Amino acid sequence: MRAKGLIYIKRCMVLFSVAAIVMTLTPALANAEYPEKPVTYIISFNPGGESDVTARLQESQLEKFLGQSVNVTHKPGGGGAVAWSDFQRTAKPDGYTVIGVNIPHIIGQPMLRKDAGYETDGFDLIMWFHFTPNALIVKKDSPYQTLEDFLKYAKENPKAATVGGSGSFSANHLETLRLEKAAEVEVTYVPHTGTGPLVPALLGGHITAAMGYSMLGVQYKDQVRVLGVAADERIETLPDAPTFKELGYDIVGGAFRGVAAPKGTDPQIISKLAEAFSETNKIIAEKQRQLGFVMTYATGEDAPALVDRMKKNYEGILQEIAAKKKKK
Amino acid sequence: MIKNANSDLWAGCIGLALSVAFWFSIDEEIMRLSIMFPKAMIAIMALISILLLVKGILKAERQDLFNVGSNRRVLITALLFFVWGVAISYLGFFVSSVLAILAQAWYLALARRKVTLPTLALWLVVAAGEVAFFYFIFTRLLHVPLPKGILI
Amino acid sequence: MEKLVLALGALANPVVILIIFSGVSAGLFVGAMPGLTATMALAVLLPFTFTLPPLLGLVALGAVYMGAIYGGSFAAILVNTPGTPSSIASAFEGYPLSRQGRALEAISVATIASAIGGIAGVLFLLFLSPPLARLSLRFGPSEYFWVAILGLTLIASLSEGSLLKGLLGGTIGMMLGTMGVAPIGGETRFTFGMPVMQGGVEMIVALIGLFVLPELYNMAALGRASLGEVTVSSREKASFWRVVKRVLSQPGNLIRSCIIGEIVAIIPGAGGNIANLVAYNEAKRASKHPERFGSGVIEGLVASESSNNVTVAGSMVPLLTLGIPGAPPDAVILGVLLLHGLRPGIELFTTSGVLTYAFIISMGLAALAMVPVGLIGGRLIYRIIFRTPYYFLVPTIGLATILGTFALRNSFSDVIIMLILGTAGYLLKQIGINPPPIVLGLILGGIAEVGYVQSTLGGAAYRFPVLRLFENPLSWILIGMVLFSAAWPYLAALYRRLRSPGVSKGDDP
Numbered sequence: 001m002r003a004k005g006l007i008y009i010k011r012c013m014v015l016f017s018v019a020a021i022v023m024t025l026t027p028a029l030a031n032a033e034y035p036e037k038p039v040t041y042i043i044s045f046n047p048g049g050e051s052d053v054t055a056r057l058q059e060s061q062l063e064k065f066l067g068q069s070v071n072v073t074h075k076p077g078g079g080g081a082v083a084w085s086d087f088q089r090t091a092k093p094d095g096y097t098v099i100g101v102n103i104p105h106i107i108g109q110p111m112l113r114k115d116a117g118y119e120t121d122g123f124d125l126i127m128w129f130h131f132t133p134n135a136l137i138v139k140k141d142s143p144y145q146t147l148e149d150f151l152k153y154a155k156e157n158p159k160a161a162t163v164g165g166s167g168s169f170s171a172n173h174l175e176t177l178r179l180e181k182a183a184e185v186e187v188t189y190v191p192h193t194g195t196g197p198l199v200p201a202l203l204g205g206h207i208t209a210a211m212g213y214s215m216l217g218v219q220y221k222d223q224v225r226v227l228g229v230a231a232d233e234r235i236e237t238l239p240d241a242p243t244f245k246e247l248g249y250d251i252v253g254g255a256f257r258g259v260a261a262p263k264g265t266d267p268q269i270i271s272k273l274a275e276a277f278s279e280t281n282k283i284i285a286e287k288q289r290q291l292g293f294v295m296t297y298a299t300g301e302d303a304p305a306l307v308d309r310m311k312k313n314y315e316g317i318l319q320e321i322a323a324k325k326k327k328k
Numbered sequence: 329m330i331k332n333a334n335s336d337l338w339a340g341c342i343g344l345a346l347s348v349a350f351w352f353s354i355d356e357e358i359m360r361l362s363i364m365f366p367k368a369m370i371a372i373m374a375l376i377s378i379l380l381l382v383k384g385i386l387k388a389e390r391q392d393l394f395n396v397g398s399n400r401r402v403l404i405t406a407l408l409f410f411v412w413g414v415a416i417s418y419l420g421f422f423v424s425s426v427l428a429i430l431a432q433a434w435y436l437a438l439a440r441r442k443v444t445l446p447t448l449a450l451w452l453v454v455a456a457g458e459v460a461f462f463y464f465i466f467t468r469l470l471h472v473p474l475p476k477g478i479l480i
Numbered sequence: 481m482e483k484l485v486l487a488l489g490a491l492a493n494p495v496v497i498l499i500i501f502s503g504v505s506a507g508l509f510v511g512a513m514p515g516l517t518a519t520m521a522l523a524v525l526l527p528f529t530f531t532l533p534p535l536l537g538l539v540a541l542g543a544v545y546m547g548a549i550y551g552g553s554f555a556a557i558l559v560n561t562p563g564t565p566s567s568i569a570s571a572f573e574g575y576p577l578s579r580q581g582r583a584l585e586a587i588s589v590a591t592i593a594s595a596i597g598g599i600a601g602v603l604f605l606l607f608l609s610p611p612l613a614r615l616s617l618r619f620g621p622s623e624y625f626w627v628a629i630l631g632l633t634l635i636a637s638l639s640e641g642s643l644l645k646g647l648l649g650g651t652i653g654m655m656l657g658t659m660g661v662a663p664i665g666g667e668t669r670f671t672f673g674m675p676v677m678q679g680g681v682e683m684i685v686a687l688i689g690l691f692v693l694p695e696l697y698n699m700a701a702l703g704r705a706s707l708g709e710v711t712v713s714s715r716e717k718a719s720f721w722r723v724v725k726r727v728l729s730q731p732g733n734l735i736r737s738c739i740i741g742e743i744v745a746i747i748p749g750a751g752g753n754i755a756n757l758v759a760y761n762e763a764k765r766a767s768k769h770p771e772r773f774g775s776g777v778i779e780g781l782v783a784s785e786s787s788n789n790v791t792v793a794g795s796m797v798p799l800l801t802l803g804i805p806g807a808p809p810d811a812v813i814l815g816v817l818l819l820h821g822l823r824p825g826i827e828l829f830t831t832s833g834v835l836t837y838a839f840i841i842s843m844g845l846a847a848l849a850m851v852p853v854g855l856i857g858g859r860l861i862y863r864i865i866f867r868t869p870y871y872f873l874v875p876t877i878g879l880a881t882i883l884g885t886f887a888l889r890n891s892f893s894d895v896i897i898m899l900i901l902g903t904a905g906y907l908l909k910q911i912g913i914n915p916p917p918i919v920l921g922l923i924l925g926g927i928a929e930v931g932y933v934q935s936t937l938g939g940a941a942y943r944f945p946v947l948r949l950f951e952n953p954l955s956w957i958l959i960g961m962v963l964f965s966a967a968w969p970y971l972a973a974l975y976r977r978l979r980s981p982g983v984s985k986g987d988d989p
Contacts, residue, residue, distance in 0.1 A: 040473060042890075052815065053815050053818065053819070056526060056527060056530070056815065057819070059527060060527070060530060071473070072527070073472070073473070073890050074523065074889070074890075075889050075890050076889065079661055081661065081668075081678050082676075082678050082679035082889075085678065086676070086891070113667060113668060116668075116678075157941065158941070159940045159941045160940075160941035162937065162940075168361075168664065168667075188938070188940040188941070189937075190934050190937045190938060191663075191664045191934075193663050193664075193930060196748075196804070196805060196811065197749065199802070199803065200616070200619070200798065200802070200804045201620065201621075201934075203617055203802060203804075204617035204619070204620055205617075205620075206620035206621060206938070207938070219818075219823065220825075222825060223802075287819075290821070291818065333911075335911040335912050336642070336644075336645075338911045339644075339645050339912060339913060342911075343648045343651075343652075346655070350655055350670060353670055353672055354669065354670075355669070358667050358669060359667060361662070361664055361933060361937075362662035362664065362667040363662070363669060364933070365658070365928070365929040365932055365933060366655065366658040366669065366929075369651055369654050369655055369658065369925070370655070373648065373651035373655065376644055376648045376651060377648065379644055380644050380645070380648065383644065389642065393910045393911065394910055396698065396701050396702065397698075397700075397701030397702040397703060398700075398701055398703065399701065401700045401701055401703065402906070405696070405697060405874065406697065406903050406906075409693075409878060409899055410899055412878070413882065413895050413896055413899050414896075416882075416892065416895070425879055425882075428878075429872075429875040429876070429878075429879060432871070432874060432875040432878070433874075433875055434871075435871075436700060436703075436870065436871035436874060436875075437869070437871040439703040440703060440704075440869075440870075454872075455875075458876060458879065459879065462880070466887060469524075472886075472887045472890065473890070474883075474886070475886070475892055
């Protein structure tokens with residue numbers, strides 16, 4: 001009897017130690033490949049969109065410059081707000097987590113939503129790497145050949161012209177509002193849940209025009225006509241599209257995309273990341289330009305400065321919206 | 329086990345309670361665009377709930393609730409799941425999963441067989457192996473960072 | 481024509497075949513795990529495709545996609561949980577079949593049906609793209625709204641038991657879907673003071689919670705697993721040729737389901753999630769014995785699994801011709817195309833024609849590859865699950881679902897939401913409010929809302945903006961279908977009463 005008991009105990013001990021070894025080794029083995037840690041790059045939108053495509057292009061280049069692998073992960077929801085609020089709440093400022101950020105989203109959302117869950121200034125910005133200007137686009141067989149044609153229609157038929165765009169209080173939306181003000185017309189803005197759904201709506205004739213990004217005009221060159229671009233100069237891949245400025249409306253705007261780290265990250269880490277992203281930007285510039293992106297290189301102090309500049313740009317419109325909401 | 333319960337009445341009450349909860353959590357400042365659809369839905373939900381209450385009073389469909397097997401086992405299993413879920417962020421994914429699997433397997437097995445210490449030890453190894461398998465797939469193959477608490 | 485031949489040539493390469501088989505297997509695994517979706521699998525695969533030449537990358541993605549949509553049926557059949565939302569209806573018949581000890585038969589049926597559906601989708605894509613693409617553009621906000629309402633009328637036939645409770649479940653699902661950020665308007669609602677709720681309830685999280693957890697609790701309550709042992713006669717019936725004959729013996733069902741799958745596929749944003757439910761419903765309606773559905777009717781399983789695989793290639797019609805993703809995984813494929821400088825449109829079929837045709841055909845091959853992979857894998861999985869004692873099955877499935885839920889959005893709170901919903905789902909089930917209507921409401925609520933709001937915005941200049949919903953001819957057709965579908969239970973009862981007067985079997989709709 002006693003012997004059997006001893007054997008049982010021995011067996012247990014062996015099994016327990018095996019378990020303990022497996023439990024400790026596994027994580028160690030999992031990490032053994034990386035002498036230091038890989039970096040997590042969070043995208044606050046669904047895969048397939050502009051932010052995602054860019055991140056994928058950047059991913060492989062960044063690994064060369066940083067010497068570590070970069071893992072792109074997605075955390076969609078709330079127009080970006082879910083990822084941004086979670087980031088500001090939980091991300092550790094150790095340089096191993098960064099997140100993609102967008103203007104004007106991070107300006108507009110905290111300003112207009114009662115509780116966006118995050119603050120515009122709650123990030124340590126690393127860099128703004130590109131800009132996609134807004135563009136007013138119509139179907140190729142639409143009766144409106146120029147911006148003026150469209151505005152004439154809008155003026156004579158208030159609210160009848162429908163302009164689709166991605167999101168509410170987004171770059172597309174705010175630009176439409178600014179155009180309305182500048183041209184003194186009234187259109188109906190129809191929000192869509194992203195640039196994706198905007199395309200069939202436009203091509204299927206369900207909206208009169210779309211205020212989307214330049215990338216759309218380039219991608220669907222054969223099926224659409226760009227009436228105006230909200231940039232300082234004409235986009236090289238859209239040589240026939242006039243800028244709003246040329247046509248007399250001083251409207252420049254679009255979405256800036258960039259990357260940020262949690263507040264309080266070591267400035268040295270930030271500049272290393274900024275350098276990596278800048279170099280990456282130069283390499284992927286050609287591919288991105290072909291898709292209609294405009295590259296920017298706002299690092300260091302230029303980054304928050306850009307945010308302030310855009311804040312001022314949009315201030316008027318945003319305050320009007322805020323006031324209208326309170327009146328209700 | 330709740331015998332001979334008026335399930336229509338229960339359903340109607342729950343529906344009504346939800347309608348009320350949703351309705352009164354609507355922010356007064358919210359724009360019409362964002363809320364017109366949900367408001368219509370809440371109204372429809374309330375209507376259906378009232379119809380259920382009426383049916384419950386007039387032509388009740390009575391049934392026995394919670395009459396399948398051991399409710400205590402369900403409760404404990406549910407509890408263990410929640411503890412597991414919460415433990416992940418404190419103890420880390422690996423440790424909490426192994427412990428949770430062990431705990432659930434042990435508790436549920438008690439209903440069917442005797443569990444001796446060596447068996448338990450074997451299960452510990454199996455659980456660790458399982459979790460390790462999934463851990464590798466998710467962190468190495470799919471690049472999904474799993475939550476690390478104090479431990480792994 | 482010559483392009484097709486050249487395309488076939490490009491595919492006659494052992495590397496391609498290897499990629500197809502491994503892609504299908506990987507997709508199968510992903511699809512079978514509740515919580516891992518096809519989109520996720522593709523998103524993960526994406527970086528690897530950068531290093532591959534365009535054709536191989538696309539072939540890999542197509543194979544994984546095809547395998548994943550098929551794989552969802554495994555979990556649906558064996559554990560009553562759809563592995564992907566495209567297999568929700570497969571559980572309705574598949575699971576009862578397993579309980580009766582006919583699991584292998586069910587798996588074989590699902591395999592053949594999926595393969596046929598996959599090939600059908602490829603054929604649609606190859607030969608009918610242009611007219612289908614034009615049709616897909618005609619769907620505007622009003623049409624989306626009515627399609628969603630049409631989907632909701634399914635609740636009527638899917639709610640076994642009380643219609644009122646089914647509808648209540650549907651509205652609960654819709655309200656769950658409204659939590660978070662409004663799709664139009666962008667403001668947050670129903671967060672009940674928790675900023676984490678801004679992200680709302682993700683559909684997959686609810687799907688897993690509402691289907692898996694009650695099943696696990698059920699096993700716990702009973703103290704045993706519900707998987708019945710496969711009987712000898714059933715094993716015989718599960719043999720390859722017998723299953724093929726069985727599936728092909730009802731061609732009407734098969735053809736109808738494939739067509740439904742294709743129509744739904746070309747509506748951007750709909751996809752497999754909805755296709756399987758509509759096809760199932762139609763199969764039930766067309767059957768001589770609709771009341772048998774829910775107890776293990778092969779036709780229902782065939783309808784569900786064939787229609788959802790049609791959507792794999794089917795939803796690429798708008799993608800390849802217009803650049804519009806027909807379903808979420810297509811967005812990833814679009815990304816790959818753009819990355820390699822391939823622009824959707826005529827160019828894709830002329831200049832890069834060989835590549836495109838090769839890609840499309842490779843998906844057909846993937847569908848074929850599913851048969852051996854699925855039959856072998858299916859038996860393997862069945863054996864593993866059957867041999868596993870229930871007290872290990874519960875926590876292991878729990879592990880897989882917790883992982884899958886977390887991996888979805890890297891969100892720990894999603895896991896908690898899943899657990900809460902699942903437990904609530906179990907309680908609701910007790911009083912007769914079942915998961916399918918709730919999930920249906922969740923899926924369709926968003927589509928209905930976006931369609932409704934956008935449509936009425938489009939009518940901003942009218943006196944009654946709502947009238948915009950009734951403007952287009954396509955809307956009229958859909959409205960007609962809605963009325964027909966909603967009235968069906970009553971019409972059917974009337975029809976039966978007229979046919980056999982005196983036999984007063986009143987159906988409670």
